[in-house]
Amino acid sequence: MAAPRPTLTRAELAGALHAQASRYWDKHPFHVRLHAGGCTPGEIRSWVANRWYYQRHLSAKNAAIVSACPLPAVRLRWLDRIAFQDDGGLDDWLALAAAVGLTAGEVLDERHVLRGTRFAVDAYVSFCRTRPWLEGAAAALTELFSPKHMTDRVHAWRTHYDWIEPAGMAYFDNRIPVVEQDSSFTLDLVLTHAVTREQQEAAIAALAYKCDVLNAILDAVDYAGTAR
Template identity: 50%
Template sequence: MRPMSADEFTDALRGLSHRYWGTHPFHHRMHAGELSQPELQVWAANRWYYQSAIPRKDAAIISNCPLPEVRRQWLPRIVYHDGATPGEGGMERWLRLCEAVGLSREEVLDERHVAPGARFAVDAYVGFARTKPWVEAVASGLTEMFSGHLMKARVADMLAQYEWISPDDLAYFTNRIDAVAGEGQATLDLVIEHSRTRAEQDAAIAALSFKCDVLWSLLDAIERAASKK
């Protein structure tokens, strides 16, 4: 089969947006202000496990990629999450969000609240990046194309709905919104450039579909754990 044009390929990738976790019932409840503080704690502690896996996922992509220009482009993502020095970076901002919802650092870092399904989903994402061709692992991160809109809505809705949450508590998201605006397009360009055959393009679409399943399953596990609170 002939390869898709860049526009057709982009449309096929963007066409998966309906599978994105933005439409998950747990996110609907979060944005509508319907979650209790214990339910938000379950969400924050389990998403911590996702946040903490992202740099390991990105390191796996780098370790599988033979192209210096791609490795150079990808490296800042690890520093973004880990921070250039202790006490900085995305993971630190996520921990502050955890504290804002009433969790201690200790109970987040020892992962006592991480649900089995959440661990399974996140570990599958890291395993995918370790074992698949690097361009497919990069393509799996294209959920970020869909995340900017969702995170903007999350900040506005959470501030409107939960009066005990302050703008500072949501610094993780406000910072991330700016980061994904640039990263999303750069990632898409990279995937288009390095997926030339129809088989490679189809593999990239399948990778993004897989990632939608990872995020959906993560939130299913969170929803189930939260329902016991």
């Protein structure tokens, strides 16, 4: 019988989590084209409308993590994520939608949301509802990679797509400093509570899974754009 593998040190686990950056959606061909100025207005509108479906489900997945977590201090801190979305974040996303030429009605009725987006987002919410809370928290660690990506997005949009109303960037301007704080908290949380090799590997797998979810959304948007 093989001996169990030793647990990773905090530094080793942190390194393994950071290494998932290679799977993050900033490398997806759609995002590469988007940041290079190669997307049409219709493709940008499709991205915003489909990303809305993800945005509006964040509070549900965060509530699932809160409900499963036995630690009061963590629950209280995690509730801030729900507050951000429900107390301005979703409104800021609708402002972005307006800035790219979408009406609130067509975003809210989700007529532009693609099947692939629905499957990916619904699966992510189900994951957070059915897996241990620590895995749900680990999946959120895509926030380790998102501040720079969002900063690059704002710069790219202002450079290449001057037809987008500047006021539409409020979501990103408000979210970047928040996600920087959230990522530090969540990383420490996972490093502290993933104490067995099984938990550590599950945390790494959860983050890899979340990267796959995000890329699946872009797969759907990219395919829909090229199929027209």
